[in-house]
Amino acid sequence: MTAPSRIRNGMALTAICLAGLMFGLEISSVPVILPTLGSVLHGGFADLQWIMNSYTIACVTVLVATGVLADRYGRKRVFAITVAAFGVTSLLCGFAPNIAVLILGRSLQGLSGGAMLICHVAILSHQFREGRQRSRAFGTWGLVFGFGLGFGPVVGGGLVAVLNWRWVFLVPVFVAAVTLVLLALGVRESRDPEARRLDIRGIGTLSLAVLGLTFYITQGADLGFVSPVELAVLGLSVAFFVAFVIVETTGKQAMFQFSLFRIRAFSGALLGCVGMNFSFWPLIIYLPIYLQHGLGYDVGTAAVVLLAFTLPTLVLPPIAERLALKYRPSVIIPLGLYVIGGGFLLLNLGSGIDHPSWLTILPGLLLSGIGLGLTSTPVTNTTTASVPSNRSGMASGIDMSARLVTLAVNISVMGLLLSVGILDSLRERLAGKLPGQQVRALATHVANGDDPVALHHTFPQLTLLDPTGGLVPSALARGFGMVTLYGGMGVWVLATASLITFGLFRRSVSTSRVVESASGPVDDHQQREPIND
Template structure:
């Protein structure tokens, strides 16, 4: 028997629902930042090199990036409660597997499972919230609370990672997910109402498979190229296979009636420019964040606990400024706010590229803060710009694509900036010199993108056959999705 698309409960039940969905998203976002604090301890205890650390991060982000859109469709088609709880269960079990992993290979396998769980849990959490709040004004308030409360995971992650790793070792950063996951499942089973969209499109299995394989083999080539040699047959083969698989993905998507990624959306300049910039945001933010804790531990000699605290200005800058980014975009326009944000982030990364072992923390923390503030000014407006470029019915899809492009950028950032560091070390330079070059490269690319958005991030015509894009003053158009089918962590 089909369940109605919207299940609306009483106000107390909505409060419980908000708490449950925020708990799940909090767990996902916590995992994004808590792992970075533990990377030095993982390297020591697992006897791995930089390549191994890259896989620990990218194995998770890759699966989230490639399955996020499908996760939203799954939730709409098969039941948002069912998919949300299934994602939470997979994420919790995967966290236990990570904590008990006896080797790097088992840890990477656990991270893959975590990514699958997060790709189901994250979009389903927002889908449940939107289904319970059919009135747009109430929905926007609920989404704002969801973003703010769950976003605390970003700020808590570095500190929690430093404390837990320093006291108990790196497995503790995954064990902390177990009580959260158990509470989520117990309360969710009893309190959440099921809802689904009977008219949701079918799952794009070929598109999903080709995207995972294509980006996966390219990531393999980028990460392993530094260790195996860029001209090694397996590396050249992986690049060739990646190009072929992604070309096949484009060909398949162009022919499907209900593709995972509608290529027609990229005919709109606003949509294309905003998503291109979002790739760079993910690239520079995640790629540089991957090295922050390692910089403080290996270059400046900090303890893991202290390093976790030292990276906090970045997260705090993002958490504090993010709620205001949409309002600023509504007042001054997407182009101004995004360009200023990218310029700030780029300058902050360039400033980090000049930090050395003897640089006092008083001259470091503000650079991290500038990077955090800059990127906080970009993400919500870029998502809003993507939503404005499409019809109102495709707002959720546009939001999901925006989150996906950011995650793809994150995968590439960890891989490519890691390759920069390895290349410098292979040439006889120190780890510190490699990090400086990585930060400088990320800053230069971010500044170049600021110029790009300053020139090209402007309103485009509506997609053919669709409604007029939303006004910039529409709260949905400045960063919060109006559909709950797809949204990333």
């Protein structure tokens, strides 16, 4: 390779890595500042959930659509548009005057971020075609992306401590500007002359189904889960999901081919993908609230403690890849999920003792992170390697959609459980001392992450009712315990389902050996018919 080609490829790889860094940081740096956002912008608990959910739901809506548009109109062109849009929408978030504008900005940021993410793999695949060069490029991109996810809490906490919350959203504006320059100079344009048509019906029905279910869970506590409005929303969500299944099974340009689920390795890995986003990533939204107001740490300390949760996810993927090659993904993926579940149960125990601290929850944080580190790389590799090569893009889209849909739904479910646990604890402690309506209002403020000074200002009775200051920490501990128990048991159920899907009732050993390779593509003539072993 000539020197100019190496320089151009280096700039292209740097642009892709910076875009991946931005996307990762905007997922994991925002949760640590949610209590601050709730206090400064006067947002309720449901608002904080929507700050995250609006981002993830928006990502789902554009994943498949962007891949098709990039193939048709040019991957470099679409990538440049999405990077610019991410910078502009980050600017909107950074200068949001209220919670409504911030949620709108996060939705737009999610649209551009999801679109930007899909362009990464396509551009890397086209720009780096030689085996060793390609492997190195993907490895570098994965490392930087993981760095963004792993160190996001520290970046978010540090920016709040040194500057203010707005810089968590303003920093990506400058990164996006640098990325645009590098991609203009380094990325080569590419298209697919046989790009398929856009599946508008599938995208629309799936997005509306997820949005409806998320709204039902998030707003249920306020509107009532059996209220006419909530039941109507739930009914519409179910109807849209049924419509999605019908569209995808009958349409000619379907973005999902349900026949892929007959491939056991693909379905087993997909359950692993769902398990990670059922448990690990939703919890990162609520950990900062517990650390700051349950254990009393400031935002900087909470961010450092969160490293125990996220750093193993950055360190372990190369080890997990080697383990998957040696022992098969069908062993490592369920094992990783079981480890995540074990970590959650340790978190449950560590937060439920009389005097919890970062030391009592540290084993659970580390074990959960180790479990995710073991699972993430084998899951990604297996979903794409287990299907025919001409369906790898679709498999990647299903994988990413499953992650984001599960994340959006479980952010809402865990938030509901946290609220229920807090309310139950406060009702027990304040029975006959405060009217029920005030107890419910207090529970909302506690779940929102209001600091003790603000709580005592809003509820002056607390000075007499809670002289030791143990009311809020114990209420948060109850809610956090319900969340971790749900996450731990749920991920164990998914781990068992993944194990069964991968290996039970196997009838064709030779075929399963082919699809269980996570090291790379398999010959098309081997990969061919659906696997029913």
